[in-house]
Amino acid sequence: MPTFPFVSILVLALAAPAVAHISSGRTGNGFIGYPIAMYNPTCAYACRDTVTSWTLNCTDSEDMSGHDMSDMAGMDMGSSSPSPECFATNDPFLQTLAWCISTHCTDEDIATLETYWQLNVAGRQAVQPLPKDSYQRALLKVTTPPTSVLDADAVLNEVSLVDEDAYAANLGGEYGFEDMEITHERYGLTLLISGAIIPIAFSFFRLLPLPASFTSKFYAYLIDPPLFGRYRAVPVLGLAMVPTRGQGLFIAYIIIINIVLSSVGYRSVTPNSWFASVPDEIAAYIANRVGVLSFANVPLLVLYSSRNNALLWLTNWSHTTFLLVHRWVAIICMLQAALHSAMYLQSYLVLGGDAYKEESQLAYWYWGIIATLSLVLLMPLSILWLRKRLYEVFLAAHIALAVLALVGCYLHIYYRFEHQWGYETWIYVAFAIWGFDRLLARPVRLAANGVKRAHVSVIDGDYLRIDIPGLDSTGHVYLYFPTLTWRVWENHPFSVLAGAHRLATGMNAGIASEGDDLAKGSTHAQDDAGNKTGESIYRSDSPESSSAGITGAAIPATTVLVRRCSGLTALLTKHAGSPAGIPVLVESSYGEKMTILPDTSTHPSAAYPNLLCIAGGVGVTALLPMLDGAGSLLQRAGTTTMYWNTRSEALVAAVESIVHVEKKGDDEARETRWGMARVTVSVGERFNLRAVLEKEIRGAVGGTTVAVCGPPGMADEVRCIVAGLGRNGAVVRLVEESFSW
Template sequence: MPIFQLLATLVVLLQVPKRSEAQIEGRQNHGLIGYGISMYDPMCASACTSVFPQTINCMGTGDSVDDESPSNQILATCEPYLESIAWCIHEHCGDGVEQEKLESWWLSNIPGQVPGQKAPKLTYKEALSLVSKKPTETIKNGATLTQAVSVPESSYANEYEQEKVYEKVETNHSKYGLIIFITGAIAPIFISSIRFLPIPSRLMVGINSYLIDPPLFGKRHAVPLFNTGLVPTRDQAIFIGYLLIINIVLSAVGYQTAKPGTLYPTPSYQITSYISNRLGVLSFANLPLLIFFSGRNTLLVWMTDWSRSTLLLIHRWIALISTIEASLHSVLYLVLVIWETDYDAKSQLAFWYWGIIAVVAMSLIFPFSVVKIRQIQYEAFLILHIFLAILAIVGSWYHIKYRYVDERGYETWLYMAMAIWGFDRGIRALRISRFGMKRAFVTEIDSRYLRVDIPHVKCQGHAYFHIPSLTWRSWESHPFSIIPQVIEDPPTTINSTTVIESGNRVENFRPASWEKKSNIISSSRMDHWINSKVETSALTLYIKRRQGIIALLASKANLMNGIPVVIEPYNERFFSFGGLPERTTEYPNTICFVGGVGITGVLPFLTKISTADDVHGKVKLYWASRSQALVDSIADQLGSQLTNIEMSVSIGQRYDIKAVLEAELGSEIGEGTTIVVCGPASMSDEVRYHVAAFGRSGINVRLAEKSFSW
């Protein structure tokens, strides 16, 4: 099913339920409780209607009336009832509330809150005028009203206190949800801003080596633990710890109890209900936050230096927190229903089973999102992820609509989540529209790697590629680092010093000739699309063969007319996504470890720093590859784009990272060195471990990792 059909399905499913199907009636409110929505205003009047027994008879109607039933509206024609409520309001509101406000409340709330309901038979002023003094008879459950009655003062006081406490606790639900969302969204921006402070490099090295770069425990970060999930780095763990702590704390504070009344029969029931509601609201508050962290176009991308991998890791932790809170909300509510001996009736209601659908959908996302499934069956993971996420939102939407209609404002959290998602998708559409449909020419390098050339495209950094001709899953895209090129006359000089190691053999290595490059870029397959005599922008990407859509891409190699592709570009000059740090006078030296096609992730970075005139220092590249053909294919880009860089290329053998770093860093006295790594997860973890160790030993180093792990 194309993404547009999925969206259309979501829109249809989110239609407001019919009033006759809802479990309670209510008018549409906007905002959150305590922030735009007042539950009882004025409370002195609201308590008067709440304190009346749930079952009363009114002379002239002949009906027994349950105040949770739509038939409750017949009380609007019962004069003794209206007179009783009017006197109660007069007695407890007095002159503290304006007459106009009381009349407005009377019209809207006597006897129910159904939109478009019939007006009461008497206005508040008319009903009050029929009662000359305080009624002497008090209301009793099941009694038949023949005249105005009063309510016991103790009962009214209990009801007023319960409503006051209930609204205060509900306001705390909203306040704490906002705290979680706002602090979770802006804290990364403030944390990331620390890099602009004039912190001495030596102090920063210590902070990086002890508190930021190492994994929380062990030596693994990029390599999954038990092929299930990633161990966060220590700085990631600190932020995740903050999210866990603030959710736990705000789930446990801000409660009050009132004496038993019509709302809650016992204090323990009251507290259990409050905690259940709090967990439900906090779960909802985390929904827009987790979508905020998953987007490609958010403030976190534009205003922080956090990598895409970091944002997605935190996204998964927030999703876990939200799911646990939703599950606990369901369990506690089940306890309350069993407590009421009302399970059979409640479990048949629409809000009940839609809530179950939402929680089950949220819970199923996790077993289908373990690293092994994402890596081996990414396409299956993606479609399941989208489907279950939509089902969770739809289930949550109906859970609220059937339970509260629009009265409580809980759906505001869902509006926020959908707005953030829609904004990200809108920006993606704008990015895609920049280039439109292009032709991609696939070349098979060897059994491991593919090369893809796309003419008439000018961008740098990385891009997401949609290949509609290979799959019906039009929403599916894959990120790749790109090599920007300009096809023109060949360069006249190459100043790089390049060495290649093949096993134990070391030989001089010369980049491939420009003629060879021209044959690749301007082959007969592309003659229809570019003119080699005119300067033309193009981009090249190298892809390691995998299952799924990449395997389908390999089947299109060497086609004369190429295949249509859609490009979603991201320029790392403006967007972090793992962008690498600038070369500075404090860190003039750069050592880069690259594995396989990871060279494409650092090539633009190396090109920039190799041509910089303002900072002088050494730049060394250590590139390990299993494929000689890959090295030969990329050699022309290395030769034509990199100057003043020492390169070592190892075919079929990994470098001893520790030995290389000892040799390179041992001669540095005081000068800072940036260690860049872009390659397999095991290589990244090894470099991370040794850089942190060197930093703890007092060597002035900093780590920059380039990855697209998800």
């Protein structure tokens, strides 16, 4: 069999028009090697490829050349070939093939050889004729063993031996290629499985009974600080945020494993009829490897981005962390797809304009381009600046391009191979994850809450209040306002970090900050005991309970205060004061209670009896639930303290209207009691955070949980100070309630 340079192999492998070079065949389920077999037994396939090098004497084919080069990754590489009927009925072909198999497949059992014979002698199509003789019958018809090899340009009219050099080259090409394809799929599965298992495994480490002093130092050195510099929440150049060291370790693993799996495990087989040289062979394997790994990354990046993410149920990692990793995986996936496309594109450009022009008109080719370009465009259209300032544009473009990329990947495979080799399975997994989240879980959550009415009122020039009666929610919620815009699918995230209890007067309350339509919210409540017993910080006689047309009936409700900005808030303002309210759909609840692992980071424990909350502006909302229940035995053994810095007296008044307040002093920095929690409020003047943290942590008996929520600069400062104290021996742990997403 003749050999071909790498570029020629690629052209023959991918080129059309259409039928000759578009591979079709029997549907395979799974992946190559798991359990799809390309050439099993390889010796039999090598025999057939060698025997088909002769011309066959059949009357149903214009070109009687039996030459049918082995499928390259399932790619039919032959030019004009005899029909399946010719292969199935031609006696010299069947007998020569049977003799070759009998002399070269001595280690294979008869059942395996008969199965191969029935399925593959006529070809690999889903529907084709059976050979007229079984393998054993065809072999019995060889009454006189062949002793010579027929000339290569002769017509195969008698039983012949095969050229052993050609057989060995075919055997090497098929064995080597299938071995590499199995390796590609194995590495892809390694990538996918490890990307899902590692977060779960590391989440269980927190359940180990380790000393608090060791845990504090471990987090202070390896988990909590920014990966580099002093900023994590503050964007770098306004484009992206620096991960923490803990997040950076996992991101580093994702990057390294992709580089390693793209670079190792390549093996060359000689002799090899498929490639002219070892560099050509390895180049082909690299092009296919990065293509498979790009596909393997697709389910991961969809999984990490999903709200209804199984990893959120099985780990204590936040959705913010998974979204951060999602962006890094997307970059890697895009680069691998671009490299795969570039290598195949280069092969056609080397051959000249006509080859490229012909190939680029094929459906599989342009769908591959569409998929790759969609992944590329997702990168600049997802930068932080655009997400924050043009949220609606980002959301629509992101969904459209993501779906287009998935569809493009699937059609790229389908139009090239149909469903023979399982490459599309990666896309099936991604679609399953995407469909479960968007087509099942989200609608179920929406349906569980039904259509609610949101009552909007103006607080002052900076804030709006939105009351949603009849809604119990915890963690995070997403709100849809279908009558505000024609984009009825748009939804906006709210953080709801308090437990939804029943208020004696019927209204829960909270505060939200909406920057570019990204809001923070909370639901709070108390029982009849109020704060007299220390069970709740919330007032049972709160005047908030009768606002927005809601009486003092004992019903659950959620209230958010939203900073007035552009976008959604501009539309909401127009409906302020309407007694009927506006329709709202609520997708809830998400957050802490989604995980099956007990999350004790925000609750007092024997090792961490003290709670110190640092709030900035509306960040106080996310921390209020931590103060609730301050009368528990463990928290009574320690201290519960909050420092709140804000520029708005109206915000202070709104919060204090729903909590039980005992004031001491009325200056700008005043100490109050919210239930059993000691609260220091500063209006218009920033705290010296280092002095506050050192005073509270070093003077505490037992470990301290520091919870921070506020502007990015403040959160980063607290993070660095707490990590420094931990490295210097303080028993402390950090909990950041972030506005980022």
